Amino acid sequence: MVMSVRMAPDLPLIVFLLIHSASSADWGVSYNHSQICALKNSSVMMNCMYTYPTGYQIRNVSWTKNPVKGVEPPDLSEDPEYSQRLQYLGDKQQNCTIRLSHVTQKDENEFCFRFIADKHNSFNFMNIKNWFGASKSTTDVTWIGTPGVTLTVTDLQVESPERVTEGDSVCLTCKSTCALTDGATFIWYRNSQPLTERRDRNNQLLLQSVRREDAGRYSCALHGHTYISPAVHLNVTYPPKEALVVVVSPSGEIVEGNSMTLSCSSDSNPPAEISWFKGGTTVGSGRIYSILNISSDHSGEYKCKSSNEHGNKYSDAVTLNVMYPPRSFSVSISPSGEIVEGDSVTLNCSSDSNPPAEISWFKGRTFVASGRIYRISKIRSDHSGEYKCKSSNELGKKYSAVNLNVEYPPKNVSVSLNGSGKIVEGDSVTLICSSDSNPPAEISWFKGGTFVGSGRIYSISKIKSDHSGVYKCKSINEHGEKHSNAVTLNVMYPPRSISMSISSSGEIVEGDSVTLSCSSDSNPPAEISWFKGSKFVGSGRIYSISKISSDHSGQYKCKSINEHGNKYSDAVTLNVIYPPKSVLVSISPCGEIKEGDSVTLNCSSDSNPPAEISWFKGGTFLGSGRIYIISKISSDHSGEYKCKSRYKHGEKYSDAVTLNIMYAPKNISVSISPSGEIKEGDSVTLSCSSDSNPPAEISWFKGGMIVRSARIYSISKISSDHSGEYKCKSRNKHGEKYSDAVTLNVTYPPKRVSVSISPSGEIKEGNSVTLSCSSDSNPPAEISWFKGGMIVGSGRIYSISKISSGHSGEYKCKSSNKHGDKYADAVTLHVMYAPKNISVSISPSGEIKEGDSVTLSCSSDSNPPAEISWFKGGMIVRSARIYSISKISSDHSGEYKCKSRNKHGEKYSDAVTLNVTYPPKRVSVSISPSGEIKEEIQ
Ligand SMILES: *[C@@H]1O[C@H](CO)[C@@H](O)[C@H](O)[C@H]1NC(C)=O
Numbered sequence: 001m002v003m004s005v006r007m008a009p010d011l012p013l014i015v016f017l018l019i020h021s022a023s024s025a026d027w028g029v030s031y032n033h034s035q036i037c038a039l040k041n042s043s044v045m046m047n048c049m050y051t052y053p054t055g056y057q058i059r060n061v062s063w064t065k066n067p068v069k070g071v072e073p074p075d076l077s078e079d080p081e082y083s084q085r086l087q088y089l090g091d092k093q094q095n096c097t098i099r100l101s102h103v104t105q106k107d108e109n110e111f112c113f114r115f116i117a118d119k120h121n122s123f124n125f126m127n128i129k130n131w132f133g134a135s136k137s138t139t140d141v142t143w144i145g146t147p148g149v150t151l152t153v154t155d156l157q158v159e160s161p162e163r164v165t166e167g168d169s170v171c172l173t174c175k176s177t178c179a180l181t182d183g184a185t186f187i188w189y190r191n192s193q194p195l196t197e198r199r200d201r202n203n204q205l206l207l208q209s210v211r212r213e214d215a216g217r218y219s220c221a222l223h224g225h226t227y228i229s230p231a232v233h234l235n236v237t238y239p240p241k242e243a244l245v246v247v248v249s250p251s252g253e254i255v256e257g258n259s260m261t262l263s264c265s266s267d268s269n270p271p272a273e274i275s276w277f278k279g280g281t282t283v284g285s286g287r288i289y290s291i292l293n294i295s296s297d298h299s300g301e302y303k304c305k306s307s308n309e310h311g312n313k314y315s316d317a318v319t320l321n322v323m324y325p326p327r328s329f330s331v332s333i334s335p336s337g338e339i340v341e342g343d344s345v346t347l348n349c350s351s352d353s354n355p356p357a358e359i360s361w362f363k364g365r366t367f368v369a370s371g372r373i374y375r376i377s378k379i380r381s382d383h384s385g386e387y388k389c390k391s392s393n394e395l396g397k398k399y400s401a402v403n404l405n406v407e408y409p410p411k412n413v414s415v416s417l418n419g420s421g422k423i424v425e426g427d428s429v430t431l432i433c434s435s436d437s438n439p440p441a442e443i444s445w446f447k448g449g450t451f452v453g454s455g456r457i458y459s460i461s462k463i464k465s466d467h468s469g470v471y472k473c474k475s476i477n478e479h480g481e482k483h484s485n486a487v488t489l490n491v492m493y494p495p496r497s498i499s500m501s502i503s504s505s506g507e508i509v510e511g512d513s514v515t516l517s518c519s520s521d522s523n524p525p526a527e528i529s530w531f532k533g534s535k536f537v538g539s540g541r542i543y544s545i546s547k548i549s550s551d552h553s554g555q556y557k558c559k560s561i562n563e564h565g566n567k568y569s570d571a572v573t574l575n576v577i578y579p580p581k582s583v584l585v586s587i588s589p590c591g592e593i594k595e596g597d598s599v600t601l602n603c604s605s606d607s608n609p610p611a612e613i614s615w616f617k618g619g620t621f622l623g624s625g626r627i628y629i630i631s632k633i634s635s636d637h638s639g640e641y642k643c644k645s646r647y648k649h650g651e652k653y654s655d656a657v658t659l660n661i662m663y664a665p666k667n668i669s670v671s672i673s674p675s676g677e678i679k680e681g682d683s684v685t686l687s688c689s690s691d692s693n694p695p696a697e698i699s700w701f702k703g704g705m706i707v708r709s710a711r712i713y714s715i716s717k718i719s720s721d722h723s724g725e726y727k728c729k730s731r732n733k734h735g736e737k738y739s740d741a742v743t744l745n746v747t748y749p750p751k752r753v754s755v756s757i758s759p760s761g762e763i764k765e766g767n768s769v770t771l772s773c774s775s776d777s778n779p780p781a782e783i784s785w786f787k788g789g790m791i792v793g794s795g796r797i798y799s800i801s802k803i804s805s806g807h808s809g810e811y812k813c814k815s816s817n818k819h820g821d822k823y824a825d826a827v828t829l830h831v832m833y834a835p836k837n838i839s840v841s842i843s844p845s846g847e848i849k850e851g852d853s854v855t856l857s858c859s860s861d862s863n864p865p866a867e868i869s870w871f872k873g874g875m876i877v878r879s880a881r882i883y884s885i886s887k888i889s890s891d892h893s894g895e896y897k898c899k900s901r902n903k904h905g906e907k908y909s910d911a912v913t914l915n916v917t918y919p920p921k922r923v924s925v926s927i928s929p930s931g932e933i934k935e936e937i938q
């Protein structure tokens with residue numbers, strides 16, 4: 001360590017000596033290591049001790065780097081590069097150890113410790129300048145420990161040969177740029193995995209007889225440090241170990257047309273080159289060997305050769321067995337050439353396929369045999385045909401055909417007729433000769449024994465009856481000939497040339513015998529039917545009528561029919577002569593005849609020739625002709641009618657028929673009995689008469705209401721309610737009609753006589769009042785009015801205008817007609833009025849003396865009765881009609897009046913004066929200022 005106290009030049013030794021003398025200790029800094037080799041990113045501990053003389057006190061400690069004389073050394077703790085990484089572990093006495101973490105190449109510096117101390121117990125020295133020349137007022141000492149700690153930072157590098165061959169010995173070295181401490185332990189990694197197998201020594205890894213598994217990326221590190229060296233690849237080469245052929249695709253059978261891929265896998269370093277062999281021949285190279293569109297030629301043994309600079313290796317052989325469906329076919333027949341029935345024949349089928357095919361034989365679609373050879377001994381004609389051999393394996397099948405043609409003479413010669421069998425004239429007929437032969441035969445046709453044509457088909461178009469006969473055909477080829485069976489043609493035809501004849505000529509009279517006969521030609525023979533008009537009358541060639549009657553007259557014809565058609569003969573007329581019979585009248589329309597209808601009478605008289613007709617009603621001739629028409633018939637036409645039929649040999653009448661003509665009601669009338677006036681209580685009969693066919697139903701109506709259904713309507717004890725208009729209705733199914741209306745006027749004496757007052761309610765004097773008398777009577781009654789027993793008026797209405805109290809009283813009316821009279825109940829008129837005629841009377845009359853008894857009474861007239869009140873002066877003194885004063889005094893003197901009041905008004909009486917006389921009492925004397933004496937008596 002070097003002492004580095006420096007003094008200012010102008011501060012002489014005195015200070016130094018003082019310091020020196022003041023302490024026995026020396027100034028100094030000592031570091032444990034002057035050189036430190038540190039691994040990148042590791043933490044470095046720089047152990048440091050410092051000393052200073054006693055009496056000094058440490059004021060400041062710091063570390064700096066690469067100090068230069070004359071330059072203020074920077075404090076590393078203030079350098080941002082270091083402030084985070086530098087840690088001062090020492091103290092302010094003697095320990096100045098620091099730790100620097102995460103060291104980098106940049107940290108390769110000289111690090112020095114510096115401290116500043118001053119004298120604790122100061123002797124007031126003069127100024128001292130420190131070694132930087134700054135002037136201080138105290139004895140500061142700044143000390144830097146130089147030389148400091150030199151830091152070298154190293155990384156790690158793996159040193160390795162790039163390539164080695166399996167079996168070589170290899171040494172890997174973990175290198176650093178400075179010498180790390182002896183005790184450092186190295187760790188090795190392969191492919192980032194720590195090696196567990198300890199094959200290292202110091203910083204070396206020894207791989208004796210290297211194996212291919214040792215290849216990989218190697219890196220090294222120091223135990224206890226995070227830093228790992230970059231990895232270095234160790235490449236171990238080796239010859240191919242083995243070659244293996246794998247069929248990549250397809251996985252199963254190999255079929256022609258597919259593609260196939262072989263893959264050769266082999267492990268070697270560097271990678272091997274692959275070549276392919278089929279048998280001993282090279283066929284390709286590369287790891288993959290593909291064959292597109294494989295064919296059977298590709299079958300065989302394949303292997304691959306794997307080779308690199310260190311050696312080569314062959315794979316085991318792989319066998320390709322290419323499957324394919326049958327192909328290249330051939331079918332042969334032996335013997336070749338013409339084959340005749342009875343020969344022996346062999347069919348042979350050959351085909352190529354993998355796996356070998358199965359062979360089956362088919363004739364047409366029918367399976368006949370299996371196996372490559374198909375043998376037929378004694379061949380027959382039915383063996384002819386197409387034979388197919390089918391060659392099939394699992395990949396497919398193939399057919400090959402051959403034709404076997406067996407020749408033979410005609411056989412099964414037969415004739416067939418087209419159609420269902422029946423042959424009708426005009427049809428087209430075809431005879432077909434069918435014959436079995438090989439080769440095909442020649443055909444000839446015979447009718448009877450005569451040749452008529454050749455060819456398989458013999459056609460007759462539009463056949464005629466002449467073609468009927470026996471036909472056959474002959475079939476002939478090089479192996480023989482044969483005749484068919486015979487076929488008979490029977491040609492049918494419909495009836496033709498029909499004719500009819502009558503046995504007798506001339507007039508036919510009723511009772512004669514007549515025969516009709518019909519002849520016609522047809523095949524098969526026809527059936528004959530006979531018709532009269534369109535009506536069937538018989539069958540058979542002959543139609544006989546014995547004893548002919550008029551009914552037999554008419555047109556006759558015969559019809560000839562077979563299954564192929566029919567034909568009618570011309571018509572022949574039979575006209576049977578006869579006299580009239582059954583003369584009948586018929587009426588049209590039939591049924592009911594109504595007036596207005598049009599009616600036709602028809603006389604049917606049956607005779608040949610027709611008779612003359614005449615008409616009669618009763619015995620009267622009406623006209624002639626078969627028909628008698630009445631248009632718009634009326635009831636007058638009713639009656640019996642008949643007709644007469646006249647013939648040259650006589651005449652005949654019909655039965656009579658009656659015309660009954662229907663009509664709606666008419667001439668309807670009503671009669672009342674008795675006629676004349678009808679009084680209540682009488683018996684009255686209404687009868688309705690009308691004319692109609694059929695008879696009508698009668699109903700009676702009063703007003704619009706039906707009251708009875710009968711021709712006669714009787715009312716016993718008629719009442720006024722029966723009054724009114726009546727009519728009757730006559731009705732049958734042809735119509736209805738109403739009579740004129742008749743009036744029933746039932747008379748009766750007055751009844752229900754009553755009086756009503758209007759207005760109702762209270763009647764006040766001056767009102768207008770109307771009394772009305774209502775009464776029911778027929779004829780209308782005359783009315784008279786009574787007040788009390790006095791007649792006061794007449795007429796239904798009795799009016800009083802401006803009524804007065806004098807009209808009060810009982811009123812009634814009397815109603816009278818010729819059948820009687822009747823009084824109404826009496827009604828009372830109460831006329832209301834305000835008080836009037838009010839007067840006052842005093843009793844006793846004459847002079848009234850004090851002490852008398854006096855009665856004032858107020859009388860007034862009013863309705864309703866009034867209330868009375870008494871007034872003296874303007875003051876009310878009593879409310880009563882009588883005002884009695886017993887022992888009257890002079891105080892009662894004065895004017896009195898009474899007031900009479902009801903709801904209609906009020907009235908005051910005239911005033912009356914009460915003059916109560918009395919004797920003298922109390923006298924008073926007064927002297928007037930003038931000396932006059934005045935005496936007053938009160
Ligand atoms: C420093 O060195 C001394 C002497 O060489 C030794 O005794 C001491 O243990 C060391 N200290 C450290 C922390 O290494």
Ligand SMILES: *[C@@H]1O[C@H](CO)[C@@H](O)[C@H](O)[C@H]1NC(C)=O
Pocket residue numbers: 049089090095096097
């Ligand atoms: C100095 O301090 C460091 C850290 O506290 C410690 O490791 C070292 O032993 C100390 N040195 C002495 C000599 O005490």
Ligand SMILES: *[C@@H]1O[C@H](CO)[C@@H](O)[C@H](O)[C@H]1NC(C)=O
Pocket residue numbers: 041102226227228
């Ligand atoms: C440096 O060391 C710290 C821990 O001490 C670690 O987390 C970091 O990854 C290291 N850096 C490098 C680059 O190795």
Ligand SMILES: *[C@@H]1O[C@H](CO)[C@@H](O)[C@H](O)[C@H]1NC(C)=O
Pocket residue numbers: 163235236237269270271
């Ligand atoms: C090893 O070396 C061989 C020969 O140079 C080379 O072909 C091969 O690719 C290398 N392998 C690796 C993994 O680098």
Ligand SMILES: *[C@@H]1O[C@H](CO)[C@@H](O)[C@H](O)[C@H]1NC(C)=O
Pocket residue numbers: 677745747778779780
């Ligand atoms: C009924 O007969 C009476 C007496 O003949 C007559 O006065 C009256 O007017 C008749 N009434 C009707 C409604 O014809």
Ligand SMILES: CC(=O)N[C@H]1CO[C@H](CO)[C@@H](O)[C@@H]1O
Pocket residue numbers: 915917
């Ligand atoms: C006021 C009035 O009329 N008084 C008379 C009352 O009666 C006497 C006697 O008859 C008369 O003398 C009063 O004049």
